[in-house]
Amino acid sequence: MTENQLEHELLPLPQSSFAQPPAPDHPQGPHQNQLLQGLAQHDIPLHPPSDSDSTTQNRPRLPGQSPRWTNHRRLILLVLLGSSLWAIVLVLVYYSQQDVKTQSKEITPTEKVTQCLSKACQRASVRLYTSVDPFSHPCDYFLITCGSDRPWPTTRGKKRSEGPPLNLQRQPKGAEMRTKKKEKNLDGNMKVEEILDRKNALMRYLQEALESKSRSGSAVQKVKDFYRSCLDTKSIETAGVEPFLTLVQQLGGWGISGQWNHSDFNSTLKVLIRQYASFPFFNLYVGRDPNEILRGTDRKYIQIDEPDLLIPIAWNNTAQKSIAKTQTLFPFLALCQKYLALLGAPSGSNIVHVGMFISLSSELAVATSPLSYRLLNGLLYQRITIKELANEAPVIDWLGCLQAAFHPHPVRPEDHVLLHNLPYIVQMSNVIQKWLTEHELRSSGPVRTFMFLKLLQTFTPALDSRFRETERRFYLALGHTVPEVPRWKHCITETEKGFDTVLPHILTDMATQRKAEEMLENIFSIFKTKLNHLDWGDNNSQQSLMKKVHSLTPRLWTQTESKRESELDLLFSEVNISTRSYFSNYIQLLDLQRQRRNRLFNQTQEDDIFSVRPFHSGNEVIFPMGMFVPPFFHATYPRAMNYGILGIFIAKDIFHLLLQDDPSLSEAGTAMAECVWAHYLSTTGRAGGGNATVLSAVQRREIWLQYSALQVAFQAYQQSLQRQPEDSALLHLSLTHLFLTSFAQVDCDTELYGDSMPLEPSFMITVLCSTSTLCPAALECPSKTQLHSLKACLPHSS
Template identity: 55%
Template sequence: MTETPIELELSVKQSQSESGRGLQPPPLFQLPLTAQDPFDNDQQTQLQLSESNPEAQQQAKPRWINPRRLLLLLLGFSLSSAILGLFYYMHYNHQKRNIQTVTPCLSPACRWASARLSMSADPFTQPCDYFLFACGSDVLSPEKGGRQRGQGIPGHPQNQKENAGRTERKGQRKEKIPDRRTVLLQYLREILEADDRPASTAVQKAKAFYRSCLDTKSIETAGADPFLTLIQKLGGWAVSGQWNRTDFNSTLSLLMRDYATFPFFNLYAGKDPNEMPRETAKRYIQIDQPDLLIPVQWNSKTLKSQAETQTLRPFLESCQRYLSLLGAPPSRSMIHVGTFISLSSELAVAAAPLRFRLSRGQLYQRTTIGELQKQAPGIDWLGCLRAAFHPLPLFKDDHVLLHNLPYIMQMSRTIGKWLVKHELSTSPVHTYMVLNLLHTLIPALDSRFSETANNLSLALGEAGGVADRWKRCVSETERGFGHVLTHLLSERTARREAEEIIQNIFSSFKSTLRELKWTDQKSLQFVMKKVEPLIPRLWTTKEISSEAELDLLFSKVTVGTNSFFSNYVQLLSFRRKRRNELLTGRAEAADSLSVTPFLLGDELLFPMGMFIPPLFHPTYPRAMNYGLMGFLIAKDILHLILPDVYSQSEMVHAVGECVWAHYLAVTKGEAGGGGEFSLSAAQRQEVWVQYSALQIALQAYHQSLKNHPWDTSISGLSHTRLFLTSFSQVHCDSDAYSQFMPLEPSFLITVICSKSDLCPESLQCPNKTQQHSLETC
């Protein structure tokens, strides 16, 4: 890839003679001023000669008296003076422009950003330690020529330091910006907790819901009583000894309509990708296999899912714990748990992972509701679907899309068998539905239930840990009041500035593609045919355009101040309206908590949740916005549009190896690439993606300075230095592709600066002279 030469100002330290002064922003350049004008020197020389030789002065006097010669001499003298004066003026102004300090940004956002940067490690004062963190990756393991998660690369100098040094570096990393979803949650938290102006009714309800979620004292005091009361409204259940033997399909329809619970199959609305044209395709009810509660493993030999003994034990314990919390007598709970696990196992047999169903062509199978009733008669399909999408009219001739017909048919047979054999005694099918409802409502119950779920996850080796309460509450508020939070985000989004950086990054991205060395011309044409029609833009929903519409939408929602359970249940029913909107095409299936771009037809849409502080702010210097958000946008585009470019371009391999050689030169003192620590194809591609994203962002920023040659700064940093310092706030732990990134993104600064005049020489490690012999990547 051809690097675009970039001539931007860099700050340097003040001279030692100014060390006694107060702290001042460092100037862009500190060039020595000329002591005296050359023309003044000539005058002094002539004056000295005339004073030292009086005779010569007397002899020359008659020649000066000649008027003609005197006039010519005066004209020449004036012309020379004008030329020298113009030269001096241009030279002086050029120096003045270079020595003046950058214009400081004094907005509240900039002051906050300056304080945060001052607390973070400076990549330009600690280059040898700061850049050498290694990302945690399972891919780079010893048997594959690398390392295991949590361990440094063998021979890495950082591993030879004491624990105190590692603790100190961890402290430095804590000052970095967290992952983008956490940043968005924090921003929404500030909005929900703010009381800055009179809010609309819908906004007040969203904030009241959030506060009721935070009221853990009331939630803990209520215990399991709210759920037990709800079960009685549904007709009770056999576990408690009080059950009025409600009809199976009636109970199932009620759970789907009012409580967003789908025990036996999943429902959602979406388009058929096989229909053309896609941008105008109709939306259909999609019927998929459910999210099973029982943990199962896929057996590639038998092509079936099965529960294993080591996972069934903790699952059994969690089920017993749930029944205990709900007051079930110990003498009867074991029987119900046993039948629940047995029924769950039978249903799980026909479930299959997505990749298998995709290979068998089991996705988006079209059928009518009437035909589905014949194939799976155990479910009242028309009645259940009408309940789930009430009040939309549905008929037997309406088409639906199936995503695992073998499972649907097996589920129907299993339910029919269990209803006939067991329902009159222990009612396991009804218990199965109640425990699925419990799983839906766990977020609204006291901490004992969530702790039980978390303990099961830990026992199964899954990601455990109970999230901070405020994070859970923001997420739950978004699930119920997504329209409100989207509207509040829209009010605070700097659309013009966001659109500008999106367009500039995308333009730089396209120019980068043309500079790549593709395997053949067809590869380039294929990629450009995919890229050229795309229209990048900020995604803003058009569903709700005013607070009055929001108030009308949530007019029937009542939010109590001390009953989070009832608030939560009420919003479960409200979600049905959202499904209806998706089915009728009046809404787009977008998540207001989305933090990455997505493709919708020919549009490349960037969610508003990406452009929030501290990642982005309209008053930030452009260097800061491009260095951080510009890099993230470029990386997202590369991942989204070029998911597998490794086999299509030679430069991916070359750049990946080149960057890795730089890393090894610093960490091991070897300028060669690969060795026992060579990278896999996926790792080379990820290194290329992030290195290219940094170059794309830098090129876009350079172009923006050409179009608008001004920018502010923070802490007196020059433009390029602020750009790279902002970029250094990104770290691999917050990246969705961190498993493929073998080194911290910050290290890319040393690579991009190794063969350019963009960075101060102090960036080089003094004891690593091998860096100077490495090639430019």
Template identity: 55%
Template sequence: MSDTPVELELSVQPSSQTESGRGLQPPPLFQRPLTTRDPSAPRQPPLLQLDVQLPESLPEQQHRARPRWINHRRLLLLLSGFSLCSAILGLVYYMHYNHQHSSIQAATPCLSPACQWASTRLSMSADPFTQPCDYFLSTCRSDILSPDNVGGQMEEDIPGHPQEQKSVWTERRGRSKEREDRRLRKEKIPDRQTVLLQYLREILESKDRPDSAAVQKTKEFYRSCLDTRSIDTAGAEPFLSLIHKLGGWAVSGQWNRTDFNSTLSLLMRDYATFPFFNLYVGKDPNEIARGTTKRYIQIDQPDLLIPIEWNSKTLKSEAKTQTLLPFLASCESYLALLGAPPGIIRTHVGRFTSLSSELAAAAAPLHFRQSKGPLYQRMTIRELQIQAPTIDWLGCLQAAFHPLPLVEDDHVLLHNSPYIVQMSLIIGKWLNEHELSTSGPVRTYMVLYLLHTLMPALGSRFSETATNLSVALGDAEGVDDRWKHCVLETERGFDLVLTHLLRKRTAHREAEEIIQNICSSFKSKLHELKWTDQRTLQFVMKKVQSLIPRLWTTKEISSEAELNLLFSKVTVGTNSFFSNYVQLLSMRRKRRIQLLTEKAEAADILSVTPLLLGDELLFPMGMFIPPLFHPTYPRAMNYGVMGFLIAKDILHLILPDVHSQSEMVQAVGECVWAHYLTVTDKAGRGGALSLAAAQQQEVWVQYSALQIALQAYHQSLKNHPSDTSISGLSHTRLFLTSFSQVHCVSDPYREAMPMEPSFLITAICAESDLCPTSLQCPNTSQLHSSHTC
């Protein structure tokens, strides 16, 4: 669906229902009751009314002539009627209770280890139905949409409540909020990417026996990465030994003055290092629309080490003094750690910075390059050699893709051609001016760039220097846990092994089932919307109907024997992470070759959201992992969490700008927001703020995603009525309780969501027979409402 426009004008044929009847009403499947009444129990019939009447007037003598028992006929008939009515009511009640009791007993408790863990987690979390305020009136951040926050709200008088009742409730809410804040700080559900990394960590740290040779090497690499003591003990010595093998450099005192292009070829081939330009593999965007699968070598400007800023007036990149000083200090620290004599450090750093600044001035940010025309030029390697003659392009590319044969007539895609041309001139000038000098600034530039590549394999003193620079530049995001760093590094070299292990642990049948059911419910959701343009509707609906949703698996490696053969030449030592890391960089060259020669799109093991690839809607395996998904969970849990996330991902992917095409998006968004203001008691106190278009759309997306997931779950219950349960919760209540756990989750659209997703339960529960009647807070109006969204 790559040719689908970014902004879709969607429209659906209106149904025969009236606007009030279909516009914002949840579909009938959403009216499934909870434990308050069994959905399949027969409704209680009306009371039997026996209307036994006598004539209004009878002659007195006739009345006196009747036998005595006739005089009491009315009383006897009434007593008989009441007895019969009581018997029928008792029978109905017995049948109803017996059916309900048997229905509850039919919900088999889930006792798997995964369910026991989930049950423990649920018991430690606030129940959205017995403790609604803990979920519905609290947020994970300050309430930026209201002039007052929740804490300030608790200090005000509660309308309709005595002052003494307010003080008790305020104290109770205060304690509850403190507990909730502590819980969120300690048990905040991580983002899906972190959940996946944690799961891969468990795989790498598992003690499964016996492991294949490839799996053993993968785990040994991971363990050597965790061994920071050995890494710190080695210090800079492994890197200095590597530089010596490459011919040395002027800073170390020994330099064989090796050829510039020969050194560059070695850096590209063995160490995945590209100091003067970037190199990657990808498709030609102009050919994607035609369905071609051919990939090309793509050449672009490099990731510059020196911090620069774009000057919109001069239209050039430049280094500012306030950022240049900490950069110089970090370079001096690196040279000192590498054993450079103090007297020559500043000279080498000064020339390295000058060369870096010249290269940076030739670079340009993406938005500027887009404004100047096409992002790339297609040309042969021979034509590229003419434009930038300082670099031996054929020799360097042959080294980077060895042993793949390349010739001068092969095509490449050249990005930012002005930079590549200027880079060639700059390098040529510096080589001519300093080739006979003892400083070798171009050589120093390549060595420090290689140091940047190998930094993850060096000791803590190097990483601390890099962190200090990030802090000085104001872009530090905090230091990740070591295990997370090691999982990511392991994936870079052993992704095929991890993909194989993840595929073995993925419940394919259960994942495919929930994918298909959610996609089917999503398609039905589209028909509920009132679109503005019929032609675009027909186009989009045709696209949606043609989509093939499936689990994204790879067929590159089909057996452990193939993996063992592929990694047969890789040797991994448990106490030498540096040498292991160097081999990892060499393996990345093999992956580039595979990307260039293979037609199939390799599955991205670190992906956690679906993607469109032609007519296929692919769902990565990394989405279907514990604790978000497990094959032994009750389906209510899987649909309440993963079903909601899948539906939300699809809505964002397929309908990126639906707000401008459907009035219902605004109507639903404002309806839910008005409900939120009412429940949180902000509507009458200056809190009735309108939502921006992006916020309205996000509220509609998440509310619709919850509806889609619930409808898909109820449909699955119709097809397969049996489902297990946890903690004795009924199916729908377990669904909603599980959904409430998707709380405070890091999400790329989080800033557009004006409330916690768990509040959407109150909107879903607007149907009075869906949720328990206790869904309310003492200081607000009841959360049940006759007005539904």
């Protein structure tokens, strides 16, 4: 075999960037360079000569020199040369190890690193494998848009007017691969563009948990059964309207059915409020008084607001009152007629009931007013006792209704409530009294019909599709957009309304909680350190900000501090869920909502299982558990991946949350943003162009915040490795490679702040790698002239 053939055999086979072994995370050390230069100066060959060497074959034989001696001489030379090469190799290895030790901050897999093979990691591997490796095509990857082949940066499908158009002559490989990525289904039901949204990721995680067949405690199993009964649309369609008509008869009937017992108005109203969470004439909820919040009082009050009326209304600025527009009454008339037809009302009496319902609705509607008007005129949070309220609006048995709504919470006549439109409450009482006196006993009971049609509105989600379709067409006729919500997502939302104490139990496990708390602690610590080193130019502003930040503590919010499984089972022991009757399950859900409303009296803050962003409360920055779900986070993921995805989002959220009220930006931050922008223009070939976009103050601020967030997450991960050096790996990527690739995979996440960014967030990787020795490869574009150097204006990142 010739030397050329041998070299050909040793050439590596072409591989995917994710299949190759990890590249070194730093360039050749100075010791290796010195050794190689020395070898070159002394003409020491790096490979033994081959038998096919033409120089050796044609060299003349010396006199007296036998071929045998020549062969022995060659053998001796080969042995000596081989020994020399081994010595050189050993020296190189020695100096290489010494060079690694000098780079103590470097993040690379060690012999202790093992591949993550959990189910979550297998899914993550598929997502990473179908994504574009930013270090394979840096020229294309960082300049192309998120899943678009249009030559300009975009966010959420719309053009970013702030960004300069890129003069690309072809669709880069990065764009092509991203487009294919968006079309590819993962795990059979979840597309990449869906999982990149935090709220959708949480919903998908809950869906998988609720649809799993794993053994569960009694309470969790009841939640799963409720969810599955909601998904069982076949049984719902088969049941039709009969469950609702049966309920109406149990309540004494109404004039539309021809039989009703003329029961007392307030008696029926209290039953609707307590058992079915139906509030036909007003709304009830629990909350604090803003005037007391400033004094640090956490007391909760019953709050009484306007109802959600079916009839469409508009506000007349000239007359300063609400009106019912004629053009909107026709769709409303069609809605009411369709509802009564579905309920089996005789066609002959249909128009009479509809006419009275519209008339009564109109009289109530004109007494309402929009929130802006009520705020301007001081109609919100008016304090009044229940006894005083009964004098202002006597037609309602206020004490009895509030006791029914909040049973078993004690409600007394001297208790204060907060009103949000007293003029409406007074007018509502007068209107109902008039209709009860003039019509109720002599006709088919229009007030009762009004109450039952409002009850129908409460139960529409539990009835067959004809009712939902009727409602959808009504809103479309009014010009509203009605988004199509998948049934599974609708059922998760309905499940949360009553089982809000159980769903956090599904989200929370000790491994996730422990690793989430460690991440929060590291990121918040680095965040405070970074702020300490900033030069804000205003000492007073900086001291005030640092005092505020150092007084805060990050806390993982597990909603109701997740109860034990046995406690949940006892709490829901009286709840009976049917696997075939969603309507009966829905009735129990309404009672669970009432119990949830009562719990608000004793809770510091209302639970929100769907919360996916941190918020500031007192001296705490609270992070919901809903943030810590796949694909952004998992207890079995390598930490490099958790920090590279969710860690960066957390850091970004902290910057926005705590600096949003401070419009100032340090001089260093402004310089950094301009430096990044100059590098971006240079990379895209637009440096020095006359039409280069000038950054606004908001854009400079956003560039600084997003790059700072990447730095904080990266340094927090390094700090985590210093405390616990072991980490698992994925796809044989080095840890730095995995961190940055994970970030790049979700750089197109629909963030709230994307519109302020004139470039794609993943471009920040080029910025980080320009000042750090930890990146797996140099991110340069040979085909473009890069005139701008980031090293001159950015701090070192490693």
